[in-house]
Amino acid sequence: MSHNDPDHDLKTLFQKVEPSGTTLQDRIMSQINKESVPKERFIVKHRIGILLVVGLLLTASTGFAAMNYQSLFTDNGDVLLEEKPLSADPVPHPSEQEQKRMERMNEIWMNEIKPGEAAMIYVVPNNPEHIVDIRANPLIVENFEKLNQMLHVPGMPLSQELTGASRKYAFQKASVRMEYKQDLYELSDEKREALVQELRLQAQTSGQDHALMPVPVTDQFWLTSLTYVSGQNEISLSIMNNKDNEPLIASYDEDLNTTSRKIKIHGQDVIARTYGGDFTELMWVYQDPETKYAYHYTLGVREGVVPLEELIHIAERLIPASDQ
Numbered sequence: 001m002s003h004n005d006p007d008h009d010l011k012t013l014f015q016k017v018e019p020s021g022t023t024l025q026d027r028i029m030s031q032i033n034k035e036s037v038p039k040e041r042f043i044v045k046h047r048i049g050i051l052l053v054v055g056l057l058l059t060a061s062t063g064f065a066a067m068n069y070q071s072l073f074t075d076n077g078d079v080l081l082e083e084k085p086l087s088a089d090p091v092p093h094p095s096e097q098e099q100k101r102m103e104r105m106n107e108i109w110m111n112e113i114k115p116g117e118a119a120m121i122y123v124v125p126n127n128p129e130h131i132v133d134i135r136a137n138p139l140i141v142e143n144f145e146k147l148n149q150m151l152h153v154p155g156m157p158l159s160q161e162l163t164g165a166s167r168k169y170a171f172q173k174a175s176v177r178m179e180y181k182q183d184l185y186e187l188s189d190e191k192r193e194a195l196v197q198e199l200r201l202q203a204q205t206s207g208q209d210h211a212l213m214p215v216p217v218t219d220q221f222w223l224t225s226l227t228y229v230s231g232q233n234e235i236s237l238s239i240m241n242n243k244d245n246e247p248l249i250a251s252y253d254e255d256l257n258t259t260s261r262k263i264k265i266h267g268q269d270v271i272a273r274t275y276g277g278d279f280t281e282l283m284w285v286y287q288d289p290e291t292k293y294a295y296h297y298t299l300g301v302r303e304g305v306v307p308l309e310e311l312i313h314i315a316e317r318l319i320p321a322s323d324q
Contacts (some may be wrong), residue, residue, distance in 0.1 A: 036290040079247040081284045086251045101126040118215040122199035138175035165313040169228035176224045178217035233304030240296040267322040
């Protein structure tokens, strides 16, 4: 019997998400709708094995070390983020039976789970290993005050407005994903078996090919993507809350013609990646001095034309100065 860790399903799929022109969270969801990865491949410590898709086209005046893969470190030299080629840790292709199960599971996920809610999904057909998935849909928040109450990064308040070199970008909306209270990965074999039996009975009683069981969420977020607008231009700011202090692995497909760079903003290292020279994003990590929790930030263009200098100008107002 196989089960999925409730957090890894979304996070590990960062490893394969890459269509340009969309925000980080949109790319994750787009890829998940196409395929879900079997959990066994990703049984690693909570939140390890995540791809944050980033890119930035740098000018000669920025000052950077030209390398394809970069890493971000703490002041003590511990790795916060490590970039690798996807071939270094390839994802196995699911069987035809597993693909059918995942396709049906994704349909249920998109059609039957409401925004801001999470649920366990058990699909009866094509499921000989009795896999149970946890899936959630983000809550779309348009009220900034409400968003401020939901999200909290110590020492890093949210901005209702992003300031560029020549214009300001106003907050429009955010998609928010909260942590789950229940963790399938930590259940004993006996409890997992009992859970599967309960879900199978529920499906049999209802006469459906699947069963759902609501999963309560906590008041802590793990991923959010904020959208800011100025005229026809839209900028996204994604924040991932990584609480276990383990490094994240950013895996990239070598065929995508991507280039990674590292620049300094206020003494902080910022990874920058470009895709074919026309799609760019900045990424950095803020570590809470007290808890040592790492918060991964990605700043990119969602719509319109925003030059590199504008992104850097915005990042300069988001990234605190280094003590080093």
